Amino acid sequence: MNLNIFIITSYSFFDQDLEKLFLCNLKYQDFSKNFKNYENYSKLSSNYKLDKSKHWITNVTHLFKFSREFKNFIKRYTNYYLLNCLIFVSIEFLPEKIASVVLGFISFQTFVDKFGTVFSIILxxxxxxxxxxxxxxxLTTFYGSWNLSEDLLIPYFNKIHFTMSEQNQWLNTRKGVLFGIGLVYYIMMQKFPLISFIIYSNAFFNMGFLITKITNEIPDNSKSLGTWSITESVWDGHDKFLGESLTS
Structure with missing residues (x-):
């Protein structure tokens, strides 16, 4: 069920320690490359502000009301756990042939829009x-890794207010890079659950570096942010990213 990942990500909404790790690396990247991502990011405000003196139920209600990222997070993991329950019921309670058909259908629906019809059928x-x-x-590794890759971007999307369609486009055009990062950290957290928080913290820290590789510099004023977010939602820097990765 990967409850450790769910719990740690939930914690990130109520405490800024993980975001500080993200910002620490972002600030270092600015210093080494003469960018202003950290400075411009710090000027932006999030859609919600929690009061730690209030009861946690009040803060959760506040998040549901004002934080789109929190609602997306809950929705993603609800779907993930429902899928895992469906898989469990299929293999434990259904006849083997029916369970095989159910798993095959889920697999095809998962991969057809990513690999194409022919390759999905072969797989x-x-x-x-x-x-x-x-x-x-x-199946569980694929969805768990993708969820984790989106979890690592929560601080970024909390401040950069894309529309829902722009955000989905942003994720889709970078899905290969993001999934690769999520897969590595997901497997590490599965293999070493006792130090999963340390691994997750390292993932947040490294996202401060990765974000500068897959996005352009954040504009220094909110007026430019609307136009920037439209053009930024589509990424055509795959070749450049791969070239820099191979060189490094």
């Missing part, structure tokens, strides 16, 4: 001929 066929354990492992 599902291979999984159908294998033990269902591998299908379950691939």
């Amino acid at each position: 599902v066929t291979i999984l159908q001929m294998s033990n269902y354990h591998y299908t379950v492992l691939i």
Whole structure:
């Protein structure tokens, strides 16, 4: 169920320690490359402000009311846990052939818009001929990694107010890079659950570096932010990113 990841991400909404790690690396990148991302980011305000003196239920209600990222976070993990429950019920209570069909359908729906119809059919066929354990492992790892990659961007989207369509486009055009980062940290947290908070903190810290590689510099005034967010939602820097990664 990956409750450790859910709990740590939930904590990040109520405390700014993890965001400070993100900002620490962002500030260092500005210093080393003469950017102003940290300075311009700090000028922006988030959609919500919690009062720690109030009861936690009041703060949760406030988040549901004012924080789009919190609502997206809850929605993503609700869908993830429902999917895991469906998989569990299928393999534990349904006949093997029916369970295989259900897992195959979920797998195809998961990968068809990412790999195309032909490759998805080939992948599902291979999984159908294998033990269902591998299908379950691939599905849970895929969705868990993608959720984690979005979790690491919560501080960024809390301040950069994209529209929902712009944010989805922003994520889709960078999905390969983000999924790769999420996959690495997801596997590490699964392998070493006792130090998952340390690993997660390191992921937040490194996102301060990655964000400067996959986005342009944040504008220094709110008037320019609207136009910037429209153009920034589409990313065409894949080749440059890969070139710099291979060089480094």
